[in-house]
Amino acid sequence: MNAPQNLSPALDAPPEQELGLGSSQLDRARRLCVAPMMDWTTRHCRYFHRLLAPNAMLYTEMVTAAAVIHGKRDRLLGFDAFEHPVALQLGGSDPDALAQAAAIGQAMGYDEINLNCGCPSDRVQKGAFGACLMREPELVADCIQAMRESVSVPVTVKHRIGVDDQTDYRFLFRFVEALYSRGCTVFIVHARAALLKGLSPKENREIPPLHYDRLKLLKRDFPNACFILNGGLTDSSALQWLNTLPADGLMLGRAAYHNPWLLRDLDEQLFADDARRLALREEVIAPLQRYFERGLEGGVPPTAMTRHWHGLFHGQPGAVAWRRAMAEGHGPATVLAKNSGTLKSSF
Numbered sequence: 001m002n003a004p005q006n007l008s009p010a011l012d013a014p015p016e017q018e019l020g021l022g023s024s025q026l027d028r029a030r031r032l033c034v035a036p037m038m039d040w041t042t043r044h045c046r047y048f049h050r051l052l053a054p055n056a057m058l059y060t061e062m063v064t065a066a067a068v069i070h071g072k073r074d075r076l077l078g079f080d081a082f083e084h085p086v087a088l089q090l091g092g093s094d095p096d097a098l099a100q101a102a103a104i105g106q107a108m109g110y111d112e113i114n115l116n117c118g119c120p121s122d123r124v125q126k127g128a129f130g131a132c133l134m135r136e137p138e139l140v141a142d143c144i145q146a147m148r149e150s151v152s153v154p155v156t157v158k159h160r161i162g163v164d165d166q167t168d169y170r171f172l173f174r175f176v177e178a179l180y181s182r183g184c185t186v187f188i189v190h191a192r193a194a195l196l197k198g199l200s201p202k203e204n205r206e207i208p209p210l211h212y213d214r215l216k217l218l219k220r221d222f223p224n225a226c227f228i229l230n231g232g233l234t235d236s237s238a239l240q241w242l243n244t245l246p247a248d249g250l251m252l253g254r255a256a257y258h259n260p261w262l263l264r265d266l267d268e269q270l271f272a273d274d275a276r277r278l279a280l281r282e283e284v285i286a287p288l289q290r291y292f293e294r295g296l297e298g299g300v301p302p303t304a305m306t307r308h309w310h311g312l313f314h315g316q317p318g319a320v321a322w323r324r325a326m327a328e329g330h331g332p333a334t335v336l337a338k339n340s341g342t343l344k345s346s347f
Contacts, residue, residue: 026111026154029057029085030186030228031242031270034263035253036062036089036114036158043079044300045257045308047291050083051284052260053267054276057249058086062116064129065092065101077108080291087112089158091119093129093139095146102147102155112186113147115140117159120194120204131194134163134171137178145182156186158230161214162193169217180222188251189215191231205231205254216245236265259314281312282336282344289333302329318343 034041034049036059046058063076068090079086088105090113092098102113117140119130133140140157147155157179161172176187192208199207210232219227228249229241235255241247256263261281268277278284288309295305310326313319318339325335336343 026057026085027226028271029055030226030249032056032263032266033188033228033230033249033251034058034256035230035251036060036116037253037257038062040257040308042304042308043083044291044295044305046083046086047080048284048288048309048312049256049260049263051287052278053263054274055267055271056263057112058083059114060086060088060110062089062091062119063101065090065094065097068101068104069097073104073108077105077110079109081109084109085111087114087156089114089116091116091129093133093136093143095139095142098143099146099150103150106151106153110153112154112156113151114156114158114188115143115147117157118190118194119201120160120196120199121201131160131163132196134159134175134194135166137175140175141178141182144179144184148183154186155184156188157184158188158190160190160192160194161211164193164196167193169214172214172218173221176218176222176225180225185224186226186228187218188228188230189218191215191229212241212245215247219246219248235262236269239266239269257308258311260311261314281316284312285332285336289331292331302331303327306330306332313343316344 032053032055034056038061041059041061046060049056049058067076077088088110090098090101090105092101098115105113116130117133121130144155144157159175161167179187191210191212191214192204194204195208212229215227215229218225226248228251229245229247230251230253233250233252233255238250238252241250252262264278267274292302292305296302306326306329309332310323313322321339322335322343
């Protein structure tokens with residue numbers, strides 16, 4: 001690819017905003033992020049991930065602006081204070097509705113509001129938001145500005161590097177430039193294009209090639225913005241991109257969900273000074289059990305919680321028995337007691 005050279009070298013700071021990416025806590029947390037995943041990153045999943053990665057930035061599932069405004073907010077947006085820092089991801093394309101939803105999110109206590117410009121699903125396309133919004137950078141910029149004017153927490157965006165046949169760097173640059181000019185300084189970049197016709201969401205996560213070099217070019221052209229790399233990060237080797245691109249942070253999705261201990265290992269390498277980190281998988285059981293019991297007392301169906309905890313013993317002795325028990329909704333402490341002879345961490 002013949003990338004344009006320094007498309008906007010003078011554009012080194014967003015207007016009417018001091019340099020900086022928010023609080024030092026959020027800056028630090030964005031070094032390691034867990035991606036928003038529909039039906040997966042519920043409050044029960046996020047609580048579990050926080051036990052494993054005390055420093056990471058957590059993201060909700062995408063929630064449409066209309067659902068936030070008109071839906072049952074506690075069910076859609078409720079979360080445990082233990083989850084902080086946690087961001088609310090919104091879907092939508094109407095600036096006024098997004099501004100209202102963002103204000104509701106801030107009032108609920110979220111630390112960041114994120115706009116989804118990366119989802120390729122047919123349902124999202126029919127709603128005129130997600131990845132198809134990358135074709136309308138000025139509309140997205142209007143949305144960002146409206147959201148920023150309605151909240152004091154950071155407003156960020158998650159997006160692809162292109163859409164269908166619009167995959168050259170100039171297309172990506174113009175999209176980021178439009179948002180940056182309205183004060184957006186944090187961009188989560190899924191380093192694949194979205195192919196909106198002919199591929200399923202799963203195929204869109206796997207088939208379009210990865211182009212990590214695009215993030216390197218963005219960092220060159222917008223040196224004061226924060227760029228978080230997403231896509232194809234499956235193990236601890238992902239850390240290399242923090243220095244080689246460089247990236248300001250990493251966002252892991254399904255790899256972290258299926259093998260959540262990976263989050264613990266990455267947290268240890270990125271935030272070595274934190275003494276809260278657990279040493280063994282078995283140490284997660286007691287706090288999970290307390291959370292499980294509180295949930296039952298509050299009327300939460302057991303499998304609504306436990307289905308997100310199935311990966312704790314991934315690759316370890318007894319992992320199959322643990323997964324089966326979590327799928328059936330058994331309490332973590334009970335499962336550990338019944339399988340104490342085989343369900344152990346191994347290093």
